[in-house]
Amino acid sequence: MTQETSRQSNSTDAIVIFDIDGVVRDVAGSYRRAIADTVEHFTGGAYRPTQTDMDKLKSEGIWNNDWEASQELVYRYFEEQGQQRHQVALDYQILIDFFQSRYQGPDSQNWTGYICDEALLLQPSYLENLTAAGIPWGFFSGAPCAEAAYVLSGRLGLNSPVLIAMEDAPGKPDPTGLLAAVHQLENQSSIDTATPVIYVGDTVADMLTAEKARLVQPTRRWIGVGILPPHLQHTPDRLDAYTANLKQAGAIVIFNNVQELTPSRIRELLQRPA
Template sequence: MTKQTNTIIIFDIDGVIRDVSGSYRRAISDTVEHFTAQAYRPTPTDIDNLKSEGIWNNDWEASEELIYGHFVNQGKTRAQLQLNYQEIVSYFQTRYRGTDPENWNGYICNEPLLAQPSYFQELTQSGIAWGFFSGATQGSANYVLEKRLGLQSPILIAMEDAPGKPDPTGLFATINLLENGSETKQTVVYVGDTVADMHTVEKAKAVDNSRTWLGVGVLPPHVQETAVRRDTYTETLMKAGAKIVFSNVQELTPGQIQEWERK
């Protein structure tokens, strides 16, 4: 029987388990461009700068904010604009999921995976409990976890299940599902790629200081294209509370967990 460790690992999905620079982020840019009548297409850096504020984890809301920002810069007020949020969401989904609601044909179909099924098997074999807390929808999250990675009914708290990050409610809900009434795990590791993810850990710590909370940062692929962006993004995550920052999620090994447990 596998010896159980005293640690739970909970993963964000976007930018950690799958590369969304050509999907979610591309859909943000398409959506903003559409609703600004082709006047403004945000760059990856524009999107990173917005998300570094730590409150724009929801990409529909981030799209809306970038649209507002463009028009405010043109001298208009938010009250004048009266953007239709549902129209923004619907357009975004036609780009991300695609135009066929049954057989998705959008950007989601081509997201590169950043982790392999064998990685999760290794965690299980090492007695480490693991699950997912993501701002992605249930449909999108399960598409990558079950259809792409082949994971069997993984523990998942998604957009529909909890308030958006950095609210830690979803993190606690994931922990409850993983512990399932059994012995409380002392250490909780949350692995994410944004400031909001690290702030979620800090807020969880403020609610329950009886556990050890560790925020682990992962650099999404789009920030690793130049050393300057990589270093800047690393520093941003560390300032937001990350204990360590990896370039790929699979660098968080069972050995690394065991080393932390010994300290």
């Protein structure tokens, strides 16, 4: 699929930018499994974080980078044992290499790791429906470019979609990457610079990114749409807490699956008072 057909006049209703992890693909058994493996390894097998542990960390809104999240969980474990961070012999690059050996696999040129088993959370037909409705779309993700492209091009069959990835911008909740994705779509489609932007994500950091974009461009409407990760949807107590965190961070509406954000729902959101 190509986005060439999505070029519209400047009368489009909204621009939609998607996060990837937890929105386009389920990462509970891949990125999060790699976090758990990494923390367990660098704590000498003493601590393996649970999904709840990782959710709590992510709810702080600043741990979008999973390498940094892994490092932070290692540090916090040793702090609980009475050590200070400078006493922990932890090489960040070695930690990254270990993480990637689990997520991508031991051969960085021929991936066989957890990334190969991720379930898709949307289908190409969903994006085609947005295009048919005159709604331009793109992606802003904290994942490395190669890993984002693996799912967008390799799994979904998208042909050079607008993508801002880890190498292209500072980490969330810094809004630079979101603004860059929007700018690319504006240039492609001759979109009015006042067109509302919807950012779809599954974490507090995603919602804060939309909030911070509003501070940079206050004359434009920025709408944060939350998606509940699949691993939470069968645990009501954790689901309620996660939902509350997303709302507190600025989510206007929250869905169980991204494909619930249909063109008609988008127009409903735009009709709500700003």
